[in-house]
Amino acid sequence: MSISQAVQEIPPSVPTARTVLGKPAAVMSDFLKRSWATVDLDCIGHNIEKVKELVSPGCKVLGVVKADAYGHGAKFVARELNRHGVDWFGVSNVEEAVSLRRDGIFKPILIFGTTPAQYAGTLCEYSITQAVFSTQYARQLSQAAQELGVTVDAHVKVDTGMGRLGFLTDEGNLLDSAQKIQDICGLPGLKFTGIFTHFSCADETNADAVAYTKGQFSRFMEILKLLEKKGIIFPIRHCCNSAATLLYPQMHLDMVRPGIVLYGLSPSGDCGGILDLHPALSLTCCISQVKTVEPGTYISYGRTWCAKEPRVIASVTIGYADGYHRILSNRARMLVRGRLAPVVGRVCMDQLMLDVTGIDGVCPGDTAVMIGTDGENTLTADEMATLTDSINYEVVCLVGKRVPRIYMQNGRQVGVTNYVGQTIEE
Numbered sequence: 001m002s003i004s005q006a007v008q009e010i011p012p013s014v015p016t017a018r019t020v021l022g023k024p025a026a027v028m029s030d031f032l033k034r035s036w037a038t039v040d041l042d043c044i045g046h047n048i049e050k051v052k053e054l055v056s057p058g059c060k061v062l063g064v065v066k067a068d069a070y071g072h073g074a075k076f077v078a079r080e081l082n083r084h085g086v087d088w089f090g091v092s093n094v095e096e097a098v099s100l101r102r103d104g105i106f107k108p109i110l111i112f113g114t115t116p117a118q119y120a121g122t123l124c125e126y127s128i129t130q131a132v133f134s135t136q137y138a139r140q141l142s143q144a145a146q147e148l149g150v151t152v153d154a155h156v157k158v159d160t161g162m163g164r165l166g167f168l169t170d171e172g173n174l175l176d177s178a179q180k181i182q183d184i185c186g187l188p189g190l191k192f193t194g195i196f197t198h199f200s201c202a203d204e205t206n207a208d209a210v211a212y213t214k215g216q217f218s219r220f221m222e223i224l225k226l227l228e229k230k231g232i233i234f235p236i237r238h239c240c241n242s243a244a245t246l247l248y249p250q251m252h253l254d255m256v257r258p259g260i261v262l263y264g265l266s267p268s269g270d271c272g273g274i275l276d277l278h279p280a281l282s283l284t285c286c287i288s289q290v291k292t293v294e295p296g297t298y299i300s301y302g303r304t305w306c307a308k309e310p311r312v313i314a315s316v317t318i319g320y321a322d323g324y325h326r327i328l329s330n331r332a333r334m335l336v337r338g339r340l341a342p343v344v345g346r347v348c349m350d351q352l353m354l355d356v357t358g359i360d361g362v363c364p365g366d367t368a369v370m371i372g373t374d375g376e377n378t379l380t381a382d383e384m385a386t387l388t389d390s391i392n393y394e395v396v397c398l399v400g401k402r403v404p405r406i407y408m409q410n411g412r413q414v415g416v417t418n419y420v421g422q423t424i425e426e
């Protein structure tokens, strides 16, 4: 079955019934308070406005909402970005693109990754723009489009030093690639409306990295110049991810492609403090039991933590199956009643334990905050990234599908996306 057939058979994702656990939801706020991610759409709105202040009026903004909007939920995030006048949307694949269309996004959508040529019809039907990165792929897509009698909108992807997808532009390949791009531009069934490249270290500000990024940009300019001499001009030339949007205004060209900053997170430490960003996502769970344990008591699998004196231990409702990495065992902290409580023992699949000794009045039903603010204290995705030897991107992308996303706007809850159950919205 083709994706487009599949899409037609699935009812539109506009909810028909508000149900929780199979029963009609009494109120909008009904969701299982086990572990949940709260996404503040006002923060998304704030962040996109800050990005827009950086780019000149003639420059378009493509909001990157791949990977379900970096784990935040593409439907609500894309709608908010849409309201704030984002011109384009960027996704990784055709299913994400079609799903945006079903969620009521009618702006242009660019797929960064590959789409099997057999979906040429879907691309055309849903007016989705496809990245084209090689002659072979261009031919396949062209042939599939011709067979269906359709034309697919496309952007050429050039590899200026990322080493991922695209026509090579190093000295040895530059002329050849220009010729190849000229050739694919003549293929029937494809209409090229843009050209782009991607930076590999625009988020690093050391001299070496800056030189590399500038080198990538000049290769991009070179191939554009060669193509122009052949009479090939692309209306939309783009290369800036979040970091380059912040650090290299001279490279904005016709469009920028910010992702991570829209979610209020910095691409790296080197980019910190440039924009006033508001992190949109917080992650919360609940305490299920509190008990005082005797010295010598072991906590969790493998007996990796032992109480040396009487301690107050709280069991909480999140585990590695929710995206709370097991590597955080005996490492991370959470906020309970606004105070820091260390994770003790191994993180289990669905639960973990905190040492809440010295925090007054902790009781079952209290919340524990993993990412976000409670009282005076804040825990960030960046901190969790450091502890997991990763980056904030991965931390938010890996929030599990078992974790419902709760959407806030103007201090009100405006929707819930429950990946295990269904979508509820107001």
Ligand SMILES: *Cc1c(COP(=O)(O)O)cnc(C)c1O
Pocket: 064, 066, 112, 198, 240, 241, 242, 243, 257, 258, 259, 260, 261, 267
């Ligand atoms: C993911 C991605 C972006 C956005 O990157 P950020 O660092 O999140 O801003 C832009 N362009 C392409 C091609 C991407 O794959």
